[in-house]
Amino acid sequence: MSLAVSERVAIKAEGVDWRDRIYRFYNSQAFVAFLFLLIPVLLLAALKIWPVFYNLYLSFTRYELFEPPRFVGLKNYKYVFTNKTAFQSIINTLLFTIEAVPIGTALALIIAKLLDQSIRGRVFLRTLYYLPVVSSVVVSAMIWRWIYSPQHGLLNFFLGLLGIPPQHWLNDPNLALISLVIVTIWGSIGSNMVIFLAGLQDIPRDVIEAARVDGASSLQNFLLITVPLMRPVILFVVVTFTISIFRNFGLIFMLTQGGPFNRTNTMVWEVYQNVFGYLRLGRGAALSVVMLIIVLILTLISFRVLRERQGA
Amino acid sequence: MANQSMRRRSQGSFAVWEARLPLILTYVFLIAGAFVMVMPFAWMVSTSVKPDREIFGDTIRWIPTELDLQNYTDAFEQTNMPRLFVNTVAVTAVAVASQVLLGSMAGYAFARLQFRGKMLIFFALLTTMMVPFEVLIIPVFLLIRFFPLAGGNDLLGQGGTGLINTLGGVMFPNFVSVFGVFLFRQFYLGFPKEIEEAAIVDGCSRIGVYWRILVPNSKPVMGTMALFAFLWSWNDFLWPLVVVKEDSLKTIQLGLSVFDQEQGTAWAELMAASVMAVVPVIILYIFLQRFLVSGGLTSGLKG
Numbered sequence: 001m002s003l004a005v006s007e008r009v010a011i012k013a014e015g016v017d018w019r020d021r022i023y024r025f026y027n028s029q030a031f032v033a034f035l036f037l038l039i040p041v042l043l044l045a046a047l048k049i050w051p052v053f054y055n056l057y058l059s060f061t062r063y064e065l066f067e068p069p070r071f072v073g074l075k076n077y078k079y080v081f082t083n084k085t086a087f088q089s090i091i092n093t094l095l096f097t098i099e100a101v102p103i104g105t106a107l108a109l110i111i112a113k114l115l116d117q118s119i120r121g122r123v124f125l126r127t128l129y130y131l132p133v134v135s136s137v138v139v140s141a142m143i144w145r146w147i148y149s150p151q152h153g154l155l156n157f158f159l160g161l162l163g164i165p166p167q168h169w170l171n172d173p174n175l176a177l178i179s180l181v182i183v184t185i186w187g188s189i190g191s192n193m194v195i196f197l198a199g200l201q202d203i204p205r206d207v208i209e210a211a212r213v214d215g216a217s218s219l220q221n222f223l224l225i226t227v228p229l230m231r232p233v234i235l236f237v238v239v240t241f242t243i244s245i246f247r248n249f250g251l252i253f254m255l256t257q258g259g260p261f262n263r264t265n266t267m268v269w270e271v272y273q274n275v276f277g278y279l280r281l282g283r284g285a286a287l288s289v290v291m292l293i294i295v296l297i298l299t300l301i302s303f304r305v306l307r308e309r310q311g312a
Numbered sequence: 313m314a315n316q317s318m319r320r321r322s323q324g325s326f327a328v329w330e331a332r333l334p335l336i337l338t339y340v341f342l343i344a345g346a347f348v349m350v351m352p353f354a355w356m357v358s359t360s361v362k363p364d365r366e367i368f369g370d371t372i373r374w375i376p377t378e379l380d381l382q383n384y385t386d387a388f389e390q391t392n393m394p395r396l397f398v399n400t401v402a403v404t405a406v407a408v409a410s411q412v413l414l415g416s417m418a419g420y421a422f423a424r425l426q427f428r429g430k431m432l433i434f435f436a437l438l439t440t441m442m443v444p445f446e447v448l449i450i451p452v453f454l455l456i457r458f459f460p461l462a463g464g465n466d467l468l469g470q471g472g473t474g475l476i477n478t479l480g481g482v483m484f485p486n487f488v489s490v491f492g493v494f495l496f497r498q499f500y501l502g503f504p505k506e507i508e509e510a511a512i513v514d515g516c517s518r519i520g521v522y523w524r525i526l527v528p529n530s531k532p533v534m535g536t537m538a539l540f541a542f543l544w545s546w547n548d549f550l551w552p553l554v555v556v557k558e559d560s561l562k563t564i565q566l567g568l569s570v571f572d573q574e575q576g577t578a579w580a581e582l583m584a585a586s587v588m589a590v591v592p593v594i595i596l597y598i599f600l601q602r603f604l605v606s607g608g609l610t611s612g613l614k615g
Contacts, residue, residue: 023517032518033427036417041433043414043488048440051451058450111345114338127601128346131353134597136547138565139586143352146359146579154355157372186349218334247446250549254569268446276554281450288447299442 052292058285065279076286086287088262089270096177096184096266097242104185105192105237109230112196113222126197130190137187141254144183145170148255173260180251180264188244192237199233200226232305239302243295267291353590360384360583367579380580387571387585395560396567400546402479403563407486407545408538414488415537416530419496420522424508441490446550453554456481481555482563486545492537499533500526539600546593564589 025031059076061069080086111129115122132140147154148169156166169179203226211221227234249268252258258265258273265273267287274284354374359367360383362376387393421427422434445452456475459465464472475481508521516524552563562570568589571582 027517027519029425029518030427032522033421033425033430035519036421036425036522037433040414040418040488040493041437044437044440044490046455047452047485048443048448048490049436051448051455052443054451054454055448107345111342114342117338119335119338125342125346127598128350130597130601131594132349134543134593135353135590136549136565136593138547138549138568139356139590140352142568142582142586143356146583147352147355149577149579152368152579154372186352189349243444247444249446253549253553271446271449272550275450275453285450288450292443292447295444295447296442
């Protein structure tokens with residue numbers, strides 16, 4: 001692989017030698033960096049950087065795959081914000097977020113806080129809470145479809161025990177979105193909990209201990225000390241959780257296909273429909289750009305918040 | 313502390329219970345929550361081994377009166393499970409190997425080497441972490457569709473179908489992950505420089521240092537990367553859905569989703585197929601979960 005020291009000393013002693021020069025080039029930082037970065041950087045440029053700009057370009061064109069893209073100005077953006085179905089998808093995504101994020105985040109924080117004590121079986125309980133994160137969205141969706149099944153589903157059976165009549169969860173326009181929200185919260189508690197558990201490590205124990213000695217109850221301790229100190233981590237979870245909802249395609253594909261009556265038609269589903277359903281790539285691209293802008297704003301907020309946390 | 317517990321003990325059983333109440337409530341809450349988390353999986357397993365008359369009976373039976381493994385053989389044959397497994401394992405193995413190798417190489421370059429344009433390239437890649445794959449699906453699809461010299465395409469990507477409907481097309485976006493590059497960079501930045509310097513003094517080349525010193529010592533970070541790459545690739549759904557049309561090329565998630573639409577209400581077979589799809593992941597997770605937790609903080613930043 002490399003020349004032995006004695007050999008190189010010998011070469012140097014002989015004076016200028018082509019082998020020495022080649023070795024020096026081969027061993028230069030620039031050459032090794034070029035070698036190591038060439039493939040990863042080319043791939044990422046093709047898959048992550050070029051697509052952002054090409055997507056932006058496509059959003060100003062009419063493109064149906066078989067003819068070259070034709071420039072149409074802002075027509076696609078006008079469509080996104082005025083067409084009832086397309087605009088509804090933005091509203092639905094926001095509704096989905098508002099219904100899932102506050103409850104999902106609060107539950108994950110409470111569970112993390114309770115698991116952050118030295119109680120018996122805590123590792124086992126953490127594993128159980130994390131299980132839905134490991135399962136694929138297709139499998140999760142399949143299981144929940146069966147649980148939501150109107151005739152023989154588990155959920156309607158439990159409700160029957162309470163005297164509530166069976167519901168058509170995924171086919172009921174008023175319940176479909178909530179049904180998806182329940183699955184989303186169930187599937188995300190584990191990953192949010194892990195972030196909270198990491199954040200809780202940074203809270204100085206003596207602060208909480210001091211408050212406890214001064215007579216603060218566990219609840220007061222949680223609300224008045226833990227939550228304010230965890231504020232940056234909570235914001236981070238809220239943002240990443242929101243982004244994951246924006247990206248949530250599989251659940252909608254498997255459970256509702258955007259229905260009933262477009263009630264679960266979110267942006268990512270509408271993009272998919274426009275591109276692979278109606279072959280209107282320009283419209284899909286415009287909606288993708290809107291999605292990307294929202295995601296970028298949210299990510300920048302989360303980076304800022306993280307930096308604040310590190311500075312504190 | 314000792315004083316307190318002595319006082320508690322002397323105050324009789326009510327005080328003992330009062331002191332323990334928070335712990336008891338904690339357990340009640342945590343176990344109830346864990347039950348909700350696990351119940352769907354238990355119900356999946358329960359349904360998968362039941363005969364139909366118990367699935368569609370009037371009461372809920374968690375433990376079936378008789379084991380019916382027929383559902384598994386049916387699902388195995390109807391989904392062509394061996395084919396789905398082979399495709400998924402191939403796609404996942406390539407993704408894992410490639411993301412570990414390319415991630416560690418790029419991570420080493422960013423952590424240890426000085427070269428022109430380093431910060432520019434680094435921040436360009438950092439920025440791409442903010443862009444979720446879902447919003448780039450159109451251009452990446454076009455890239456695969458018009459891939460030069462593949463699937464009957466000419467040099468300009470015209471004339472054929474490119475990498476659409478090939479396993480290569482499924483693999484292509486998963487060769488490298490930005491998350492991985494940063495994971496390795498972070499790890500190598502914390503690696504003691506002295507060992508490398510000693511090796512260089514002894515006449516080892518830079519590539520030799522990387523290959524003989526850094527690679528053998530990066531097992532934890534490679535484990536984390538491999539586990540994430542495995543989960544992403546094994547569970548991936550949108551991209552294979554877009555690329556693959558032919559049954560013989562489907563991954564397990566894709567096969568499962570189509571099975572769902574075709575079979576309608578054959579719940580026992582559906583649940584049996586789901587069990588088969590999720591068991592490898594759960595086994596791997598249980599053995600390797602310590603790697604997941606260490607990298608878990610950044611899991612929301614998948615790129």
